[in-house]
Amino acid sequence: MTATTPRAPRKDQLRNRRxxxxxxxxxxxxxxxxxxSQLLDDLAEGAREVAASAAEIPDDWEAFRAVFTQGCALDxxxxxxxxxxxxxxxxxxxxxxxxxxxxxxxxxxxxxxGGALRPDVTAEDVAAFMRMxxxxxxxxxxxxxxxVMLAGLRHDRAERPARN
Numbered sequence: 001m002t003a004t005t006p007r008a009p010r011k012d013q014l015r016n017r018r019x020x021x022x023x024x025x026x027x028x029x030x031x032x033x034x035x036x037s038q039l040l041d042d043l044a045e046g047a048r049e050v051a052a053s054a055a056e057i058p059d060d061w062e063a064f065r066a067v068f069t070q071g072c073a074l075d076x077x078x079x080x081x082x083x084x085x086x087x088x089x090x091x092x093x094x095x096x097x098x099x100x101x102x103x104x105x106x107x108x109x110x111x112x113x114g115g116a117l118r119p120d121v122t123a124e125d126v127a128a129f130m131r132m133x134x135x136x137x138x139x140x141x142x143x144x145x146x147x148v149m150l151a152g153l154r155h156d157r158a159e160r161p162a163r164n
Contacts, residue, residue: 036085036092043082044099046073051103060114061154067107068126068153069146072134079134100127118155129153 009017027035050070057063074082086096104123111117129149136142 033089033091036088037095040082040085040092040095040099043074043078043085044103047071047099047103049073051107054107060111061116064107064111064117065150067104068130068133068150071103072130104130112155115155118153121153126153 050073051067054063054066057066072079082096086093101123104126108117108121108123108126112119112121133142133145133149136145
């Protein structure tokens with residue numbers, strides 16, 4: 001067997017790549033933070049739809065369950081892009097946190113007020129648990145992770161020790 005050397009890109013491919021990079025530099029130079037915010041908002045649209053649907057569910061726990069298990073409506077590539085965009089600047093990180101709070105806080109507060117969710121769990125906790133569950137490598141493990149976490153989050157109405 002003889003090793004083949006990789007073929008160099010064609011001149012038109014190089015020219016097109018250069019044009020794309022030049023356009024990206026100009027766009028980000030003029031509108032970078034705005035573009036990142038718009039991309040984050042666009043990526044969060046599916047989660048907003050889940051949250052809106054959950055708000056219509058009469059049962060507090062089932063509404064919480066819907067957001068917890070379906071709220072991250074992105075595929076793996078979308079999740080990575082959202083996380084990468086949030087790391088581009090402190091403003092982007094704050095925008096990402098605001099999006100998460102907008103989607104998770106209402107259903108978390110509702111479930112806690114209704115007595116379905118442990119009283120010591122915050123929306124920030126729920127967001128962290130959702131990220132953990134959504135990082136599972138396949139659908140079966142993600143489902144199991146959701147179920148185990150939900151079992152631990154459900155308020156069993158027995159007294160639980162307060163968190164420090």
